[in-house]
Amino acid sequence: MNLLFGFSGRIGRGQWWLAQFVVLALLVVTVAALVHVGGASAGHRLRAFPSDGLSANLVLLIGAALSVWVNFAATIKRYHDLDKSGRWSLLLFLPYIGGLWVLVECGFFSGSDGNNDYGPPSGAEDSRSDLNAHISRMTAERSVQQQSRSTRLEQQASRDPAPPAPQTRRPTGPTGFGRRGL
Secondary structure, eight states: OHHHHOOSSOOOHHHHHHHHHHHHHHHHHHHHHHHHHHTOOTTSOOOOOSSSHHHHHHHHHHHHHHHHHHHHHHHHHHHHHTTOOGGGGGGGGSTTHHHHHHHHHHHHSOOOSSOBTTBSOTTHHHHHHHHHHHHHHHHHHHHHHHHHHHHHHHHHHHHSOOOOOOOOOOOOSOOSTTOOOO
C-alpha cells in the first residue's frame, strides 16, 4: 500500500512503471464507469447526465483523485530514489514538457546507489535482513539436526556391535588406461 499511497521512502524504475500502469487502469475504470452511468450505446454520443449528474461527477472525482494521488506518491518516491526532493514532481503541472521530463527522468534514469537522504534503496535492507534471518534460522536448524543425528548414531553404536569391516578385492585385470594387468 505504501507503493501507491505513501510519500516516504524510495522506489525503483520498475515499481514506478507499475504505479503508472495502476494510474492508467484507474483512468480506464473511471471512463468505463462514466460510460456505464451515462448509458452510452453503440453509435450514440454520450448524453448529458440529467438524472445521474451527481453520480457521474462523483465517479469522475473519485477516479481523478485516486489517479493524481497514486501518480504523485510514486513520482515523489521515485525522485527520492534519484536523490532529489519530491518537489520535482510539480513538473507534472508544466504543459507538454513537464510530463515528458518526468517520464524520461523517472522512467529511464537509474537511482542513486546505496543510502541517500531519503533512506536505503527500495528492497535492499529489508531483503538483506530477511536473507540473514533465513540463513541464521537454517544454520540453527541444521545444527539441531546434526546433534540429533549424532546422538542417534551414538545410541545405536552402544546397542549394536560394530559391523565387520568390508573386504576389499584386488582387481585381476587392467584397471585403467595404459596399465598392464600383471
